[in-house]
Amino acid sequence: MSEDVPEAIELLPPSEPVHLLDPDGTYHEDPDHPLDLDDGQLRELYRLMVVTRKVDREAINLQRQGQLGVYASCMGQEAAQVGSAYALTAADWIFPSYRELGAALVREVDAVGLLQLYRGTWLSDHDPYVHNFGLMSIPIGTQALHATGFAMGARFEDNPLVTMVYFGDGGTSEGDPHEAMTFAGVFKAPVIFFVQNNQYAISVPLKRQTAAPTLAHKAVGYGLPGYRCDGNDVLATYAVTRKAVERARSGEGPAFIEALTYRMEAHTTSDDPTRYRSKEELEEAAKTDPIARMRNYLTQRDLYDDTFENEVDEQAKDTATTVRAGIYDAPHGDPMELFEHVYRDPSGYFEEQRERLRAELAGGEG
Template identity: 45%
Template sequence: MTISADHTASGHTERPVDADPVAEAVRKFGISVEDYMLPARHQIQMVDPDGRLKPEDEQGTEPGHEYPLPGDDELMVAYEQLVVGRRVNDQNSALVRQGRMAVYPSSHGQEACQVAAALCLSGGDWMFPTYRDAVAVMARGVDPVEAMTIFRGDWHSGFDPLKHKVGIQCTPLTTQLLHAVGVAHAAKLRGEDTVVLAMCGDGATSEGDFHEALNFAAVFHLPVIFFVQNNKYAISVPLAHQSVAPSLAHKAVGYGMAGERVDGNDVVALLAVLDRAVKLAREGSGPLLVEANTYRMQAHTNADDDTRYRENSEVAEWRAKDPISRMKTYLTDRGLLDGQVEARILEKAEAVATQLRDGLSEDVPVDPQGLFRHVFAKPTPQLKEQSAMLADELARDAASEEAEK
């Protein structure tokens, strides 16, 4: 059920929802099941690290692609989100050092994946991010301060998941994939036109929840796109110590779904691949897996020392593949980006950074009774008793302080 150039995707959208996808592909194209399910021989790349568009019929070590080029408006929106996302990453890292945030897992270098994940979805679709996907959450329309509330150590997520169709960011690996599959299953049972994008990293593919989510989605033929951001390290564990599969996209075939590999620093290719994946899923192709090859430029979090497990030369090699500089060159050469537009985008990015600084510097009133307020819809007798005990203790403390004055 591949969506790549190596294995023609034409005709997939005409397949009846309940038809066997493998049998349909073999019948229409006369190809083997293996060719039908496996990802392209080479990752999909449309704009190279120098910002040059690769011709569709280019030959060589990385052949061309069959994906249509995203529209200019979509590319300009994506570039703006890239610039804003980079500024957010750098600002949040500074806020952690200033003590205004408890922790921040930066996605510096991975912004192309973040932006494409948000832009490929429609308003009624759902996105389930990882803890590193704050830029994607913002690109989905969540207020920047609300998106970062969880990283300042607050007890709640900061935003309404239902309003934005964005799952809560959380630390446990891969649990969000099960939530994503559940939402997709419910939407299918209700007859809703909903596609779910489930995000994870390379380390998550080693978790049992990853297997359970993909297997369930495939068996029940659900409209889920599993988007794996392969940034080469599960904290300090390199990919070579996690899996010996040809690629993480190859794991899809074991579940009966198509897999694809894409340059995770090429936002043009990401948009093209994910846009088509969403289209196929919406039209009944079932789940798909997309692996984006990218790199985490900064430490896992502010508590991590990445110099202990990777060389500076490796980081420098990936710095040359930066998604923002690549996109800036491409858009400038096409006449879509000039100094005036760039200045406007940088001004917006700085405004978001200012909003974050101001919003995360405000003291948040603490209500101790909030510990009990949202545990259950209807408080249990035990919770009521504990709440009353705390209220009594706080009242006695307040009276004692007043008497001492």
């Protein structure tokens, strides 16, 4: 056997996810994950989560008022997203799915731009090359290939950047992440596969998604270390991701992180979660809220007072107001753009569809 092949045991996830903060805010020191954040950064993590939740709620409201076609909430997943994105440097790249508002706000992506996708106006108004943040990806898992390819490209250019791709528990059953992880493992691409295990893929619960002991166990099959963290604990998520990112940056290869969290809202605004999960389950999940937990921690550290609370609330409110103003009654683009940038050489059928829409818009038969 080649010496390069790691022992499976080294790749196996720990029996318990890394957890640093209890719901009441009590912090547990972990020598493997020392805290390297100063007071300002701890407060920033909290601020980012609060702003995320406020903008997320605003987006749901905008959808209810017919201003967005649909929206996929990240409520409950703020720590998983903010903690992981915060562990990257600005030069690193993020490849999101459709639920990563929190990660986007860490990167200062304009939420109005991002929500264009959900308004059906445009793919997004942000420039991926300014924020090193890809476009949101609706087809499940395709972005895993992009992140892996991008990471390989960077390595070929001796660029020390790391890429991170987000997908969900359901995404682990798809072909694209499988191919991406196989490739990344073989070629040691500096990519982090960050899975938010929010317990459901629309109505399909985790136990119907996989027979693996945990999602992180799947990593072993690709030759990747499988890490697990309490995804409602922003400090644990940050610490675990940070370690994986630095490992990848130093040339040791990709990693898989399973963040255990819970989607508090519907899958999207088109979904009715009461049909597949109980009120009691939701009430239990609410007890592990990531924002309340960090607030409790900051309070224990004397980092939370009225001035800070007001500051954060004001910023959250201002951002939500900006989002509302930017989205409300914003002009729609030209529907014909639907056919742009798809194929270099469009097929006859594609052209036929284009013409049908053109005729329909012109008030013809279609």
